[in-house]
Amino acid sequence: MKRQSSPQGRTTVRVAVATAVAVLPLAAVLTVGSAAPLAPPLGACTGPDCPATWPEPNNGDFTGRDATINVFTGGNFTVNGRAAEAGGKIVTLGNLTVDKNGGGIYNMGVVGVGSRVVPPNGSDFVTTGGNVDAVTGNSILIGGSDSKGPAFGNLRHAGTVTGTVSIDPTGESIADPNAAAPYQTVLTQIEEVSDCVGRAAATGTVAVTSSEATFTGDGTSMKQVFNVSQNLASPTGGQIGLVFANIPAGATVVVNMLGDSPIINTYTGTGLAGDQTTDMRSKLMYNFPTATNAQILGSAQFQGSVLAGNPGGTTTISQPGMNGRVYLAGNLIHTGTGGYELHSYPFDGDLPECDVTPSPSPTSPSPSPTSPTPTPTETTTSPAPTSPTPTTTSPTPTPTPTSPTPTTSSAVPTTPTTSPSSSSAAPTSHGPSSHGPSSHGPTGHHPGPTHGGGGGQLPSTGAGNAPVVFGLAGAGLLALGGLAVLAARRRGRHS
Secondary structure (H helix, E strand, O other): OEEOOOOOEOOOOOOOOOOOOOHHHHHOOOOOOOOOOOOOOOOOOOOOOOOOOOOOOEOOOOOEEOOOEEEEEOOOEEEOOOOOEEEOEEEEOOOEEEOOOOOEEEEEEOOOOEOOEEOOOOOEEEEEOOOEEEOOOEEEEEOEEEOOEEEOOEEEEOOOEEOEEEEOOOOOEEEOOOOOHHHHHHHHHHHHHHHHHHOOOOOOEEEEOOOEEEEEOOOOOOEEEEEEOOOEOOOOOOOEEEEEEOOOOOOEEEEEEOOOOOEEEEOOOOOOOOOHHHHHHHHEEEEEOOOOEEEEEEOOEEEOEEEEOOOOOEEEEEOOEEEOOEEEOOEEEEOOOOOOEEEOOOOOOOOOOOOOOOOOOOOOOOOOOOOOOOOHHHOOOOOOOOOOOOOOOOOOOOOOOOOOOOOOOOOOOOOOEEOOOOOOOOEOOOOOEEOOOOOOOOOOOOEOOOOOOOOOEOOOOOOOOOOOOEEOOOOOOOOOOOOOOOOOOOOOOOO
């Protein structure tokens, strides 16, 4: 996509926007082994400016603000190929590396075409627990604007920043060795929920042919679960269609992709109203609970969110548009042959829940007059024996719960320091952009907004003006606060 020039130039940021990560949302972590709605800061839109309805991908004015994380990786976030943008709030506990084929800009936080729902001004648009590296020839652009004003936010990083990074004012690059600390519980949540959902019993069946996968629900359950043990692709690995049948209106739909290296390769999804998967989007979840190498490929505006629970796993996304949350315990590779984008859309479904074994009661049962020691069948927690008559030689120890709640040693990051930046700013553009056409599937479907005479298709991305940038370099300690991890686990210019 191409951004038109504007009279305002990007200026060097000198005053920090010292906004701490919200504590309350991060404290809302699910009980171990349970699921249901995703707890903040994951899942549904949060904040006072959430849109009543989420529009199809467009390049109009901002339609709302959303404080919920849109893309989370417990590992590294790597951009290669010709991938172009990732919208919404982004958190990666590892390194962020942009190394596109032929170089170019990768927009973050604000994207040229998408839902146009952006994070709140002054918040952290991008957070990393590791290093940020825009490899030579590449650049990262954070923030943007519409016809009414800017959307600006911070890059908060625990490690070093190298290469060219441009942040719209008055967003800041903030060196914070504890940048990732508040999000360790989020990683735990993703691992646990993915595992739980992956163990849910199927309520429907899946039939995969050489051209189509049909998911047939039971027609009644409000949590429809499909367990898939094969690739959603043709026998030769090509694209197929995805069709859902017998799904009650408003039901949450979970597609569990089981196995080590599952693949989804599809042309299904336009992002347009009336499209089946568009209507399902906010309650459609693809879950990869154990995958080491998962892939979502194709030529669609892919609808639905993605959950992957293996912290040692890598998920590759190569779709023109990914319309939903991306929550990975492991690594993300965002790639593609054109201006491929991650768009910010919420997940507000009600996921399956897992049984949780209750902790033992801290109070022993009342003793029986005739049997001082309870029999093994009277309780599942094996309390210490008691006696009607106290003794002085064998006091009964006070039982303690066996499932302690995880604690966070640093709920709020330490006072951040602003990393050095240069002051060589020049005029840049962040206004309405125009776009050429792109192909979204073998059938040439996906009519959408027309941009710059591109026809009735959803826009792709193209070359733009050179950004005003500043080189950021600094060193930071990568300290994750000694937190316990519980589980076996941007109208952006780019070229």
